Amino acid sequence: MKNIFIFSLILFNTFLYSQSDPYSLQERFRFGKYLFDSGDFLRAYEELNYYSTNDTARLLAAVSLSELGRFSESNDRLRSLSFNSDLSQISRFMLYKNAWFSDDNYFLQNNRSTLYFPKTYSDSVQSLANMYNLLRRKNLSDSEKFLTPFAKNYKDTIRGFYNSVVYPKAKNPVKAAWLSTIIPGAGKIYTEDYGDGITAFLFVGVLTYLAVDNFNADHDFRGYLFSALSAYFYAGNIYGSYSSAQIFNMKYRTSIDNDIKKFLESVNYFQPDLW
C-alpha cells in the first residue's frame, strides 16, 4: 500500500511538469523564434505563420520569407504591419530592404519619402539607397554628400568603395588595340596580361623572322606562308588586346561589387536590431 502511494506520488508529480499543449500558439511562436534565431527560416516561417494575431510573429514570418527570397509574399505581410502597429517602422524598413533585393528601382527611388521613417531608420534607408546607386553607378552625388548618412565607423570603408567606383582603375580598350598595333603584345602588357603579351610578341616576332629568313634564302613559298601566319597572329593580337582591356575592366568592376556585397552582408544591410 505504501509503495503504491509513493508510486502514485511520483506519477502525479510528472504531470505537474508535463507540457500542457505543445501545439498551442505560444509554444509554436517560441519554437518558431528558436528556429528563426538558428537560421532555419523555412521551418520558422511554417511555425510562425500559425500565430497570425501576433504582430511579432507576423513580422518574423515576413522576415523569414524575405530571407527565403519570397519577396512578394513577404511584402504582403509587411504592408499589413506598416501602419497601426508597434512594428510599423521596422516593417517599412523591411519593405525597403525587400525592394533592394528584388531590384525594384521604382520603389527605391519614389517611395523613400512617402514611407515615413523616423531618425533611427532614415539613415539606414538613405545608406541603403546610396549603396544601391553605388552598385548601379547611377545618381551618385559628391563624396561628402554621399557619405553623410553612414555611421562613423563605416565611413572609411565606404569612401574606399566610392573612390573605386567613381575613379576606377580602368584600361582603355582602344589604347590597348593601338599599342598592340605598334608593338605586338604591348596592348596585353598594358592590360596587365604580361605572359600573354610576351607570348604574342615572341609568336609574331619568330614568324616574321622565319618569313624574312626564307625570303632571303629564296624559299618564296615558305616566305609567303610565314608572312601570312605572322599577319594573322598580329591581327588576332590586336583584336585580343581590345578584349583583354574590356575583360580587365569587368574583372575590376566585379571584384569591387563583390567587396561591396560582402561588406553589406557583414553589416546586415544597415538593418537596425529587431529587438
Add this chain to the structure above:
Amino acid sequence: MRVIILLIFLSGLLFAQRETERWEKKKVNYLPLSEETEAKSGGFLTGIQKVYKFTISDLDGDNCPFYPSCSAFLVQANQKAGFFRSMLMFADRFTRDTNLFKGKNHYPHHHTGKFYDPVDNHLHYEKYIHF
C-alpha cells in the same frame, strides 16, 4: 645487398596497381552532352572540327587547358560573331594557349578543372562578359 633489393622490390608492390582497378567497370555518365561536345549541324568550320576531332583530338586526348576547348571555341565564335571575327578570336586564343604562364588566378576555373574562357568574353560587348 640482396636484402636491399628485396626491400625495394617489395616496397614497389605497395604502390602497384590493383588488378581489379584497371579493368573494373567504368562509371557511365548519363548527363546530357555538354555544349562542348554537342554535335553542331552544318558549316565549313564544323566539318573541319569534326575531321580534327576524329583524326587528332580523339587520339591525342583532352589536352586543351581551356573550356570551351580551342576547336569548340572557334566553332562557337563562328556561330556568334561570323567567320572573319571568329578567325581573329581563334588567333588570339591560340596565342593565349601557347602562353606557358597562364597562371592559376588569371582565368576563372570551370567545374571541369579547366580555365573558363567563353566566347562571350571576346565579342567586344562588355555586357556579355561573365566569369
